[in-house]
Amino acid sequence: METQGTGRPAPERPPKEWYGELAGVAATALALGVGELVAAATGGPSAPLVAVGGVAVDAAPTPVKEFAVAVFYTYDKLALQAGIVLVLAAFAAFIGLLAIRRLRYGLAGVAVFGAIGVLASATRASATWAYPLPSVVGALAAAGLLVLLRRTLPRRAAVAAQDLGDDTSPGDTDVAAQGERTPVQGARSPSSDVDADVSVVDGAGQPPGRRRFLVLAVGAIGAAAVAVPGGRRLWAQRVAAARAAVVLPSPSSPAPPLPAEASAGVPGVKPFVTSTADFYRIDTALTVPQMEPKDWRLRIHGRVKRPLTLTYEQLLARPMVERYITLACVSNEVGGELVGNARWLGVPIKDLLDEVQPDGGADQVVSRSVDGYTAGTPTAALRDGRDALLAVGMNGEPLPVEHGFPVRMVVPGLYGYVSATKWLTELELSRFSDFSAYWVRRGYAAQAPVKTQSRIDTPAAGKRLAPGPVMVAGVAWAQHRGVSAVEVRVDDGPWQQATLATVPSVDTWRQWSWPWQATSGQHRLQVRATDNTGQVQPGQARKPLPDGATGWHTIKVTVT
Numbered sequence: 103m104e105t106q107g108t109g110r111p112a113p114e115r116p117p118k119e120w121y122g123e124l125a126g127v128a129a130t131a132l133a134l135g136v137g138e139l140v141a142a143a144t145g146g147p148s149a150p151l152v153a154v155g156g157v158a159v160d161a162a163p164t165p166v167k168e169f170a171v172a173v174f175y176t177y178d179k180l181a182l183q184a185g186i187v188l189v190l191a192a193f194a195a196f197i198g199l200l201a202i203r204r205l206r207y208g209l210a211g212v213a214v215f216g217a218i219g220v221l222a223s224a225t226r227a228s229a230t231w232a233y234p235l236p237s238v239v240g241a242l243a244a245a246g247l248l249v250l251l252r253r254t255l256p257r258r259a260a261v262a263a264q265d266l267g268d269d270t271s272p273g274d275t276d277v278a279a280q281g282e283r284t285p286v287q288g289a290r291s292p293s294s295d296v297d298a299d300v301s302v303v304d305g306a307g308q309p310p311g312r313r314r315f316l317v318l319a320v321g322a323i324g325a326a327a328v329a330v331p332g333g334r335r336l337w338a339q340r341v342a343a344a345r346a347a348v349v350l351p352s353p354s355s356p357a358p359p360l361p362a363e364a365s366a367g368v369p370g371v372k373p374f375v376t377s378t379a380d381f382y383r384i385d386t387a388l389t390v391p392q393m394e395p396k397d398w399r400l401r402i403h404g405r406v407k408r409p410l411t412l413t414y415e416q417l418l419a420r421p422m423v424e425r426y427i428t429l430a431c432v433s434n435e436v437g438g439e440l441v442g443n444a445r446w447l448g449v450p451i452k453d454l455l456d457e458v459q460p461d462g463g464a465d466q467v468v469s470r471s472v473d474g475y476t477a478g479t480p481t482a483a484l485r486d487g488r489d490a491l492l493a494v495g496m497n498g499e500p501l502p503v504e505h506g507f508p509v510r511m512v513v514p515g516l517y518g519y520v521s522a523t524k525w526l527t528e529l530e531l532s533r534f535s536d537f538s539a540y541w542v543r544r545g546y547a548a549q550a551p552v553k554t555q556s557r558i559d560t561p562a563a564g565k566r567l568a569p570g571p572v573m574v575a576g577v578a579w580a581q582h583r584g585v586s587a588v589e590v591r592v593d594d595g596p597w598q599q600a601t602l603a604t605v606p607s608v609d610t611w612r613q614w615s616w617p618w619q620a621t622s623g624q625h626r627l628q629v630r631a632t633d634n635t636g637q638v639q640p641g642q643a644r645k646p647l648p649d650g651a652t653g654w655h656t657i658k659v660t661v662t
């Protein structure tokens with residue numbers, strides 16, 4: 103361009119907005135990357151992205167969450183993270199734009215960003231003094247990079263913005279490249295670079311900073327792209343190693359040996375014990391909370407005479423019971439798979455409550471997780487003698503991280519959202535009239551005993567079958583009441599008694615089977631269960647909100 107050739111001083115004009123946006127995104131990316139690394143060294147949930155994400159999830163209205171669960175099923179976490187990253191990028195670009203106008207506005211934007219991170223992490227349930235650290239260090243790094251980028255920013259432009267356009271010749275020089283070579287080389291090298299207009303020598307005749315700017319900005323983004331997953335992996339590896347080192351005590355009260363008859367022996371029915379790999383997972387955690395047992399504390403407090411704090415070691419030293427207990431999610435639709443049965447090892451919650459001595463009015467136990475999730479369980483359900491556990495083991499292994507390592511609750515007979523808090527850190531004796539837990543605030547019932555349900559596992563819905571004998575089979579559950587009968591009907595025929603498999607207790611699901619002589623044609627199969635109180639599962643079809651779906655699982659099959 104001619105300015106370059108004549109050495110005429112370039113007129114000052116604001117750099118292209120593009121630079122500002124890139125600077126903002128780079129600075130923010132660096133903050134997140136640095137934040138993750140600092141968090142990996144000091145404590146997982148304190149990373150700014152995790153903390154802010156957690157607050158965003160908690161703040162999202164129920165319909166948004168339901169939509170996310172409906173659209174993405176249990177894989178909604180990735181979509182939410184992507185959404186958060188997009189919103190962050192927009193904010194970041196804005197901060198960068200401010201920064202190129204007036205540096206101090208941009209720095210103020212970074213400070214606001216940092217403050218949001220500090221607030222979000224400091225208000226996490228598990229927060230310690232170290233929690234704000236990743237946000238603070240991240241914000242400082244971002245501010246530093248912003249200052250540096252702004253200094254590097256090619257500020258003097260040879261061509262006024264309005265001179266740009268179609269007349270920009272393909273021979274326009276890439277001045278950044280030119281800075282590293284001779285002007286002659288630069289002038290000769292054709293460049294399609296449309297940003298050449300802003301990249302010219304600065305007042306001191308130094309090579310323009312365009313290349314340096316890009317290297318710094320893109321480098322910071324690249325470093326963040328490595329540091330964010332890298333920091334998380336480091337921390338997760340530490341926790342995985344700590345989990346592998348856990349030696350579970352043997353139970354003083356072991357689970358009864360499983361009779362072979364717990365299985366109906368029909369292929370296609372979900373196994374009586376759900377393998378840990380196949381166990382459903384439901385939680386609001388954007389990233390699985392990673393907690394080391396050595397950092398774990400359980401605080402039992404609130405309306406109690408003697409508050410208590412337990413370490414993981416102290417918990418493991420207590421007498422352990424081992425039980426098969428079937429867990430069900432309130433969001434499970436009729437016929438759905440958000441239900442599973444595992445062998446849990448843990449400490450009876452009743453004993454701990456007896457020790458802290460709740461006052462008479464404390465009708466609710468509020469459990470909190472390390473990421474701030476809460477559930478409210480009737481104190482009575484935890485003290486009535488059922489096997490309500492602080493579980494440390496699942497199917498013979500330390501609790502998997504996704505299922506609440508190091509400690510979670512498991513309470514027979516109640517839906518997970520009112521009882522099965524994972525990554526547990528706190529039990530607060532409270533009252534239902536004083537506190538509404540996470541899902542209760544979002545429209546779900548405060549009291550949520552599991553509803554009697556039954557499911558046809560085989561034949562599969564829509565299946566084509568040959569006429570003749572067909573085993574119809576599945577599972578039924580009514581935790582803590584127990585299943586006393588299962589009936590099947592074909593089309594609108596009479597209800598027929600299914601054969602029930604045996605169960606170790608009333609707290610698990612029960613397999614059932616019914617031999618059908620299938621005749622040609624389209625048929626509708628339905629199932630219903632009766633619990634040990636004599637209540638027959640209601641047929642009225644209702645959605646999970648607010649306290650669990652009802653209706654009979656119905657499938658259609660074609661026999662030809």
Ligand SMILES: Nc1nc2c(c(=O)[nH]1)N[C@H]1C(S)=C(S)[C@@H](COP(=O)(O)O)O[C@H]1N2
Pocket residue numbers: 381382383384385386387429430431432471472475504505506517518519522523524525
């Ligand atoms: N910390 C935490 N615990 C939680 C939840 C959660 O979102 N966060 N979800 C609850 C719900 S709704 C259910 S159904 C069970 C599911 O337990 P699982 O993922 O081990 O199957 O966990 C419960 N515990």
Ligand SMILES: [Mo]
Pocket residue numbers: 384430431432433517518519
């Ligand atoms: Mo759930």
